[in-house]
Amino acid sequence: MRREIDADFLANLFDRIAILLEIKGENPFKVNAYRRAAENLRRETRDIVELYKEGKLTEIPGVGKAIAQKITEILENGKLEFYDKLTAEIPERLLSLYEVPEMGPKRIKLVWEKLGIDSVEKLEKAALEGTLRSLPGFGPKIESKILEGIMALKERRLVSRYPLGEGWDLSRIIVNRLGEFEGVVFVSPAGSLRRMKETIGDLDILVAAEKDATNKIIKAFTDLEIVEEVLLSGPTKTSIRFKGGLQGDLRIVEPSRWGTALQYFTGSQQHNISLREIALKKNLSLSEYALTDKINNKEILCSSEEEVYEKLGMSWIPPEIREGTIEINLALEGKLPRLVEVGDIEGDLQMHSTWSDGKRSIKEMAEKAYALGRSYILITDHSQGLGIAGGLSIGRLMDQWHEIDELNEIFEGKLVILKGAEVEVRTDGTLDYPDEVLERLDVVVAALHSNLRQDRGQLTERYIKAISHPLVHILAHPSGRLFGVREEANADWERIFKAAASSGTLLEINAHPSRLDLSEKKIRQAFNLGCKFVISTDAHDIHEQEYMFFGVAQARRAWLKRSDVANAQPLKSFLEQIKR
Structure with missing residues (x-):
């Protein structure tokens, strides 16, 4: 075999x-x-x-x-x-x-x-x-x-696929620019970007606009400073190449056809095939332009996606799970689960400050978190062994605690700052701080940053030893991948996830677009083995706290619900969970 x-x-x-x-x-x-x-x-x-x-x-x-x-x-x-x-x-x-x-x-x-x-x-x-x-x-x-x-x-x-974050940044520039024009009713990214795939092959932008706005929309699109070359320009479709090589396609439709167009160009291909099959069973045909009643050959225009799914006898399906699998039957039965949402996230459980390699003070990071609606955050500056990132000695860590105590008094419970650390897991699986220090932290986040090319067996045992430590609550960016820099660590992930499920150690879904770690497939594997998760931004600056939606999208693609994510719970519930 x-x-x-x-x-x-x-x-x-x-x-x-x-x-x-x-x-x-x-x-x-x-x-x-x-x-x-x-x-x-x-x-x-x-x-x-x-x-x-x-x-x-x-x-x-x-x-x-x-x-x-x-x-x-x-x-x-x-x-x-x-x-x-x-x-x-x-x-x-x-x-x-x-x-x-x-x-x-x-x-x-x-x-x-x-x-x-x-x-x-x-x-x-x-x-x-x-x-x-x-x-x-x-x-x-x-x-x-x-x-x-x-x-x-x-x-x-000539190029590989592009990270989601790169495509997202470009899409924000385009959506904001085109949305300024009179006559533009809707603007949205479509394709794999809207489905929040980890990487994208090209960038699809869909616009619903009145006919007299078409020419100025196309000109604004092709005149953007981020455009390298115009490949094709027509009345309803324009293709360009961005600086950096990614191709972008702009499509313009009538507002009355927005629903079917957005659904079609979002995909996936298999999801669309399944919808067309359902339409045929109802004597309808479905295209990007409209639903058509095949009996009297009459178009049924849909100005929203919800109308498309409703006409097919289904509940609306979130873009992140449109892969042509079980979502179709569940939508037909009205049994789609409510997936975790950004608004569910109560706390951010990994962020860095100027105490180590962060760009902002703890106070600035806390103020941003409060503005984003968080009720608690965990400061996780690096431990002493990660010298390249300005890791904290035990003395400096204790000095940081005094600052956190003072800030908690200032916030008066409106936001709670938890004391934590991103503790390095050494090559032999031991931790970078002694137990007497770890037990004084509110939350301990363990992480592997070096020697990720160890022998598969040794690396697996290293993970398991750290996960099984009774004072470790979270395993950060578990696979260690960095897009375009480093592949996932070669370890026995089934054993690692079983160990995490057994010990109750939470697995981090790292929302930073350079990581998106765990991958969607590994989240599903870990979930099926009984693991629970946190979604954290790994923010090193205030604007990076806004990356939370990337991590939530990753969790949604893996079908996670609010109850599967520990930091989607209030602080009291979260602390009770990690104590168990």
């Missing part, structure tokens, strides 16, 4: 099967079955090999008996006969054409059968020579769009 085959490997394989079946012209329901299985496999936190051994593959949503048999064949033989036969009939290299905008399965099949085109290079050559336009359903306009799409594809391949 090939142990290296995991859920992501299987998901990618089933995605390829779905595309090849589409090109072949297979039944859409069969195609979507593979897509659903792929999406659910990506969300699966349990070990696939163990599920196979226990005969539980069909417990995975979207994995029926037929797909479970295919997974079994792959695990036992290292290959899938069905895929081999399919790729003998429909060449696997055709998958590269699917990445080109305007090239759907029907067009891919047409260019392959009529012109022998099976690569992006051959497609580009045919488009440059004007050969494509002679095919049915193409023409000069489509040919031109395909060339533009190939150019954009080449550029995207």
Whole structure:
């Protein structure tokens, strides 16, 4: 048995099967079955090999008996006969054409059968020579769009996906600028940014506006200082490249069509496919423009997303969980849970001051927290072992306590400042302060900042030793990842999460956009093993306390509720929980 085959490997394989079946012209329901299985496999936190051994593959949503048999064949033989036969009939290299905008399965099949085109290079050559336009359903306009799409594809391949925080900053500039114009009714980011994915491939901005405002909106968009190059400019869609390489697409719709447009361009693809299937069962068709009654061919315009879902007999679904999985059936049954919200967060349990590597005093950090509606905060300046971050000696830590006592008197209970520390976990798993110091802190936050490339076994034991310490309440940014700098630590996360659940140690969801740690998938894995969480900003300056919404979005994508997040509780309840 090939142990290296995991859920992501299987998901990618089933995605390829779905595309090849589409090109072949297979039944859409069969195609979507593979897509659903792929999406659910990506969300699966349990070990696939163990599920196979226990005969539980069909417990995975979207994995029926037929797909479970295919997974079994792959695990036992290292290959899938069905895929081999399919790729003998429909060449696997055709998958590269699917990445080109305007090239759907029907067009891919047409260019392959009529012109022998099976690569992006051959497609580009045919488009440059004007050969494509002679095919049915193409023409000069489509040919031109395909060339533009190939150019954009080449550029995207030169860069990786961009962190969510980078896209969010750009979107705020655009939304604020375009929202100033008279005639603009709504402006919103769409796509993976609105779904708050950890990384984004491009930036989609959707505007609902009156027709006479269209030209000035487009000009304002293309004239932004953050724009490097205008790639395409039209009456309803404009594409640009931002400085730094990220592509941005602006789409303008009529206000009466805002609901269907926002829903469509938010995605995800599988979520939209599922909605279209539900619409068809109700004799409706759903597009970005409108719902259409298929019986009398009459458009049903929706000016809000809520109307779209209502017409389909569903409750509105938060963008963060629109992945085409269990959210669809739950919405149809009216059983979607209320996910945690930013307004639920009572306290921020990691922030730094000028006592270590922060940029502001404790007083300034506390005033900002109070302005944001927090009722308590935890000051977690670094411990003595992290010298590079100005870690506090025991003497300096005690001096800090005096300042905190004085500030608590000034705030008179309107905001409570808790005494804490981000205590370094040494290479052997011991902590950077002795127990007699730790037990005097209100909350102890343990963290690993160095030697994250230890042997997997040693690193796992190091985590478990720290988590199991009776005076440790929270494990900060558990995986240690930093976007573009450092990958997640290679440790046995199932063992670590089981240890955290057993000891009651809370796992931090670090909201800082450079981290977003834990990942969505690891949050789900930890939750399924019985863990509880806190969401903290890790703020080193006052404005970084506003990053809380990034962490909340991460928790929402993992389906966490208010009751799953310890600092979404009042101070008394939080302190009682960590004492237990």
